[in-house]
Amino acid sequence: MNAFDLHGKVILVTGGAGFLAEHFVTSLLEAGAKVALADIALKAVQARAQKLRENVVPVHMDVTKQDSVDEAFAAVIKEFGRIDVVVNNAAIDPKFDPNSSANTKVFENYPEEAMEQSVDVNMLGTWRVSKAAVKHMLESGGGNIISISSMYGLSVPHQDIYPEGTQKPVDYGMTKAAIQYLTKYIAGTYGQKNIRANALVLGGVFKNHDDAFVEKYAKYTMLGRMTDPAEIGAPLVFLASEASKGMTGHLLVVDAGWSA
Ligand SMILES: NC(=O)c1ccc[n+]([C@@H]2O[C@H](COP(=O)([O-])OP(=O)(O)OC[C@H]3O[C@@H](n4cnc5c(N)ncnc54)[C@H](O)[C@@H]3O)[C@@H](O)[C@H]2O)c1
Structure with a gap:
């Protein structure tokens, strides 16, 4: 099992203060990596780092x-x-606020600013971080870029799982699909420079969702449930380690069978 060992590897995780990052980072540390937690929410990553020690x-x-981005890489x-x-993990996942004005709740009236924000953080953010990563990895002799994507980058939402009168907004899946293209682009362009790029494509991860939502969601999956937070760390370790050294340009799907 030595191929999964991450001793000696330095791993930068963006969105390091978020929900999934906690599970990712715990697994990366268990496998022996040194980890940098990067986030716009500095106090939150400082607190998490202090806890993990x-x-x-x-x-x-x-x-x-x-x-x-460049300053964080230098640090x-x-x-x-x-x-x-x-690990490109930072993102925003826009949700409809049931109290906001009704005209922002549907695709045909979706506000330009919300779309622009998603594109800036999810798509261009991943692009900016990947640019810095490639620049560094070309100098250092190689590396590995993993982008956290979503089943909504592969297939569209079943809108009936969301509360009546709301929709899952279009920008989330659009930007996640773009990340999947970016992954293949980097893999194709820099494979022979010893730089790999893969995406970890996740289904909805359970986080105290209410029973009614879980029931509706589960019907669209093969395993009949949401993805468990305990199931996402090991696939990330696999992609980060030598165990996956023959893989690049790959979308590794962990979604309880939703997209299949
Ligand atoms: N939670 C899920 O069910 C799920 C499912 C599929 C995919 N994903 C993907 O997994 C990743 C993590 O999701 P999560 O649920 O942990 O989200 P989260 O909202 O808990 O964490 C996202 C983190 O990104 C940070 N962030 C936001 N804007 C930023 C910016 N401009 N610069 C730097 N950091 C910024 C936030 O501060 C936050 O800590 C995301 O890419 C998300 O799309 C999540």
């Missing part, structure tokens, strides 16, 4: 600003000497 550093990064490289793996 060894082999973790917090760093401020706003993925909507290339300068901020992590100063701390750990290099970055071997970058």
